Amino acid sequence: MAKARVKVPKTAKAGEIITIKTLIRHKMESGNRKDKKTGKLIPRHIIDKFTAKYNGEKFFWADWEGGVSANPYCSFTCKVDKSGEFEFIWHDEKGEEYTAKAKITVA
Amino acid sequence: MxxxxxxxxxxxxxxxxxxxxxxxxxxxxxxxHATPDQAAAFLAKLTGGAQPAEGKVKLVMPEIAENGATVPTEVSADSPMTEKDYCKSISIISTKNPKPHICTFHFTPRSGKAVAKIRVRMAETQEVWAVAQMSDGKWYIGKTTVKVTIGGCGG
Structure with a gap:
């Protein structure tokens, strides 16, 4: 159900600090919400880890809890020095992983 | 009547x-809901008991959040982000949500800047903390208050 979207500049200058924007469709069920019909708590189901890699180097990662909004948006930066590929991994606490990739040309 | x-x-x-x-x-x-005491307990666990100094880390949230389900939040730390001196992590801590810990961002010198944006849930009007750890092991804290019109943690 999850669908990821990432925004990475296509080109950058060597040494430039670029901003990356990511978004994934996920309900981020916090475990604090009640089912309106049964009155029972809806079990927690969230993405608990996000990782960003640049040419294989893990340069930014995050631990998320139920306090992160549904369809989590996350933006951060990376200092680029050569062309290559970004990889983004969202880890769901049920063990599923969603990935997205983006290429960058560094001149 | x-x-x-x-x-x-x-x-x-x-x-x-x-x-x-x-x-x-x-x-x-x-x-x-968590209380400021629970938030303080989480903070103590995070820093291993070290008292974070005020400053160096900034937490930007709207003064008034009409919808507590999705509150745009930006954290940043004042750091040169070099191999020798960089910001390792910034955690966002709530003083009134069901759980104090909202999220933690981890940075490396490759990050270039210690800055991240995210959207968070705010159950009610409260003080929020951003706590940063630098590569030298020192801890810093920044605080802000958000007024929430409609809470965002479900009921």
Whole structure:
């Protein structure tokens, strides 16, 4: 159900600090919400880890809890020095992983 | 009619009544929500008991959040982000949500800047903390207050 979207500049200058924007469709069920019909708590189901890699180097990662909004948006930066590929991994606490990739040309 | 009824309650009775219901409300919300004490306990666990210094880390949130389900939040730390001196992590801590820990961002010198944006849930009006750890092991804290019109943690 999850669908990821990432925004990475296509080109950058060597040494430039670029901003990356990511978004994934996920309900981020916090475990604090009640089912309106049964009155029972809806079990927690969230993405608990996000990782960003640049040419294989893990340069930014995050631990998320139920306090992160549904369809989590996350933006951060990376200092680029050569062309290559970004990889983004969202880890769901049920063990599923969603990935997205983006290429960058560094001149 | 109801207006008239309110008028005949004298100030003392009103205050006692208001005090009692405020106490009940506080007791109820304690069940569902973290308290500043729980946030402080989480902070102590995070830093291993070290008291973070004020400054160096900034937390930007809207003054008034109309929708507590999705509150745009930006954290940043003042750091050169070199191999020798960089910001390792920034955690966002709530003082009134069901759980104090909202999220933690981890940075490396490759990040270039210690800055991240995210959208968070705010159960009610509260103080929020951003706590950063630098590569030298020092901890810093920045605080802000968000007024929440409609809470965002479900009920």
């Amino acid at each position: 109801s207006m008239m009824k309110i008028e005949v309650i004298d100030r003392r009775t009103f205050l006692i009544g208001a005090g009692a219901s405020a106490a009940t409300l506080a007791a109820l919300s304690n069940l569902a």
